Amino acid sequence: MTEGFKRRTPSRWGEGEALKREILAAAARMLTESGREGDLSLRAVAREVGIAAPSIYLHFKDRAELVSTVTERAYARLVAELRDAAEQAGGDGPRAALRAMAQRYCRYAVDNPKLYRLMFGIERMEVSRDELAHHPLWTVYEAWVGAVAACRDGRSGTAEDERVAKLLWFSLHGIVAMAVAMPFAADRQGMAEMADDLLELALTT
Structure with missing residues (x-):
């Protein structure tokens, strides 16, 4: 053997x-x-x-399909984590739910740094606009839009909700990407405070 x-x-x-x-x-x-x-x-x-x-x-059929399936499951797990965070904090209102999602997102990335890099690597992102709606990453995007819309209910339309959701998510990604790339920057308390600051900025724009 x-x-x-x-x-x-x-x-x-x-x-x-x-x-x-x-x-x-x-x-x-x-x-x-x-x-x-x-x-x-x-x-x-x-x-x-x-x-x-x-x-x-x-x-x-090949390695690419195996890796894609692994990352699809990782996206699904991330969405489940975000929804769980929102549900646990939801009793305190939509803003608290969104804050909990942002905190959980940062924790997921720092707890799974190499997997996070793979999930958001260039080769994972090479999809056309038409393909994006069917990409598993779209469910992550929808989770952010839904949470933002709940906070802004009665104040804005769908396009504005999407803009604010992108601002929040993309900025959070920048924070965690730097923390993942430079472990010394992964100060959890500092990340939590920056996430809170981002939330305030995003919802007041």
Whole structure:
């Protein structure tokens, strides 16, 4: 047996989805550790799961599709985190919910720095305007627009809500991107205060 290869118990008939989840989990762990798509090899993923490399092609046509699926799940997890934060703080009003979302967003990025870089890397963003509406990142955008609209209810139209949501999200991304790129800048208390400042600025523009 090849050194470093852990043999997996063969799946029974109908358990293909279980194997697909294992492949995704292994790829996610490896990408979270490296943060670079180019470092991921299907052979390494197969070795981690304990299967022959060609078995991966039964579930994913190539590495790009595997990485895309991993990042799609990461976007979904981020949206779930934002919604959970808003729900927990929602009893104190829409502004408190939006503040909680901003704080959670920063925490997600700092807690998952390499995965965050991968999610918002250039190769992930190369989509046309028509494709964007179907990109999983769109759900993150919609979460921000909805939260901003709730704070500005009765004061603005959809276009203005979108403008303010972009201002807030893009600015938050700048803060966390710098913190991820330069760990010494990842002062959580400082990030929280800057997020609060951004929220005030965005909602008063």
